[in-house]
Amino acid sequence: xEKKNKDAPGPTEIDAWARLQRASSAVLSRVETRLKAEGFxxxxxxxxxxxxxxxxxxxxxxxDIEKRTLLAQYNxxxxxxxxxxxxxxxxxxxxxxxxxxxxxxxxxxxxxxxSMWPAYRTAVEAEFGSHLEDGDAQALWTVLGKLLP
Numbered sequence: 127x128e129k130k131n132k133d134a135p136g137p138t139e140i141d142a143w144a145r146l147q148r149a150s151s152a153v154l155s156r157v158e159t160r161l162k163a164e165g166f167x168x169x170x171x172x173x174x175x176x177x178x179x180x181x182x183x184x185x186x187x188x189x190d191i192e193k194r195t196l197l198a199q200y201n202x203x204x205x206x207x208x209x210x211x212x213x214x215x216x217x218x219x220x221x222x223x224x225x226x227x228x229x230x231x232x233x234x235x236x237x238x239x240x241s242m243w244p245a246y247r248t249a250v251e252a253e254f255g256s257h258l259e260d261g262d263a264q265a266l267w268t269v270l271g272k273l274l275p
Contacts, residue, residue, distance in 0.1 A: 153253050153254055154169065156249070156253040157169060157246070157249040157250060157253050157254075160245065160248070160249035160252070160253070161242065161245055161246060161249060164245040166241075166242050166245060167212075167238075169246075170195070170196075170197055170201070170205055171205065171208075171209060171214070171238075172239065172242050172246060173195040173196065173197070174191055174195060174197075174202070174205060174206070174209060174215075175209070175214060175215075175231060175235050175236075175238060175239040176239060177190075177191055177194045177195060178191070178215065178229060178230065178231035178235065179231055179236060179239055181230075181231070183230075183231075184230070185218060185228035185229060185230045186228060186229055186230075187220065187226060187227070187228055187229075188202050188203060188206060188227065188229060191206070191229065206229055209235065212234075213232060213234045213235075214231070214232055214234055214235030214238055215229050215230065215231055215232060215235050216229070216230050216232055217229055218230060
């Protein structure tokens with residue numbers, strides 16, 4: 127669905143854009159604060175581990191992890207190194223070219239992901255879900271879907 131007016135965004139769109147950015151940042155910060163209070167690592171760790179678990183025991187290239195998370199490529203590389211040092215992931219040579227690397231979730235990484243989920247779920251409900259009325263989540267999902275490629 128195309129926007130009817132193709133001119134520059136108006137004040138409402140600019141305000142909505144700014145509000146989206148502030149809301150996203152504020153909610154992510156509060157969720158991360160809750161995880162930290164429970165003794166867990168940053169939210170980015172959870173995101174990477176979750177994507178690796180979705181790979182179902184397979185490996186992923188760092189660039190694919192970047193595409194599926196909210197992290198920039200340079201942050202993904204450093205985060206993978208920290209996860210590897212903690213024993214939550216392992217790097218392997220890419221089987222198809224031998225020059226690149228792929229990343230795989232370790233059993234310890236799967237355990238961390240499982241132990242973080244209850245705190246993460248509670249934080250998302252408290253900082254996001256509890257603020258929505260019936261139908262809000264579906265409407266938000268629909269609107270945000272229009273912004274994705």
